[in-house]
Amino acid sequence: MAKKDQYSFFEDVYAVVKLIPPGRVTSYGTIAHYLGAKGSARMVGWAMNQAHTDPKVPAHRVVNRIGLLTGKHHFATPTAMQERLEKEGVKVVDDQVQDFDQRFWNPTEELE
DNA sequence: CTAATGACTCGAT
């Protein structure tokens, strides 16, 4: 980590992800859109890849727009993401978040 | 330096 300007998007992404309330989930594109870059949804996932090493970043609360645990495979264990979500109170079936629309957390509205 | 990929999403055909 001798570099300096690696952070930029990641820093913002981390901040938003850390602000995700328990029992809530959001999507990469939503975070990216909140940051002002809808197209960088991929980067958000990339940021998670670097962030998932940080326990302060609940990457397990971040899923794709349909509530599918696309990145569960990147966790320490492929089930860690689902297990954690269920532990938070979010039901996950077949890597899919139940009541996703209800569990969805919109930073643009919640954080304004 | 150029090219390709990546935990995504939207628009067009």
Place this chain on the structure above:
DNA sequence: AATCGAGCCATTA
């Protein structure tokens, strides 16, 4: 309605 392609930013080869 379903499928395909393009866009976006950053990292790695």
